[in-house]
Amino acid sequence: MNSDKLLLDGTRVAHQIQQDLAIRVSQLAAKGIQPCLVTILVGDDPSSETYVRMKGNACRRLGIQSRRIHLAQTTTTEELIAVIHEMNQDSYVHGILLQHPVPPQIDERAAFEAISIHKDVDGVTMLGFAQNAFGEASFPSCTPAAILAILDDYQIPIEGKHAVVIGRSPILGKPVSLMLLNRNATVTICHSRTVGLDHIVGLADILVAAVGKPAFVQGSWIKEGAVVIDAGYNSGNIGDVDYEACLTKSSAITPVPGGVGPVTIAMLLKHTVDAAEKVGQ
Incomplete structure (x- = not known):
């Protein structure tokens, strides 16, 4: 890589976050509290199983209890919500993560909304989204939080910059746009029906690519000196740019x-520890 190019090393950022969390987990242990994250997996999607296993391993390395609930492919919305309600009532559980995607017969939004706001460590509820919009979210969506953490760690200015976000999903594109707006960036949100996408991308001081298409963003679109945050992950370890x-x-x-990936997992762990500390206060 050219010496004047800054590689935004998410693995290093995640390691720093986890070092801080290890201290906080030890302090909670002294009070008899062990942070606990419950991950609910519905069905047998191989990628989802891999993600759940990675999150569980990350928890265990820090001393966070990881509880995995694996439900059948045929699970109904009502059955899933019943499990979520049970976890809401369990005082030893501090965070609940419903792994996306769920099987098609399940109303995913209804399931997300069943998660208590106090345990919504993945930032998936509509209330959590609204709190994020007002800059008041205890647990913003993890990938947007990771993106801001990387920018902050590398002291990349946000205020006054033009940020272009490609993607409008409720757990990535939309919340990261609001978080950048709350940091006084001027934000343009693009999507599959945006006309003149290459021109708009060329105006970006900060580009966040969250479109879900491998190598979609072309180098010719990028303004000289832009900061490029690739939030995509596609088959073959290929991002969206x-x-x-x-x-x-x-x-x-x-x-x-x-x-972005390693920091996303680190933010999930951070939110779980945050939730446990609120209980311990």
């Missing part, structure tokens, strides 16, 4: 893997 081409034009860029 053409990395080599965008590297040429950018001043800073996240790799895939090793960029």
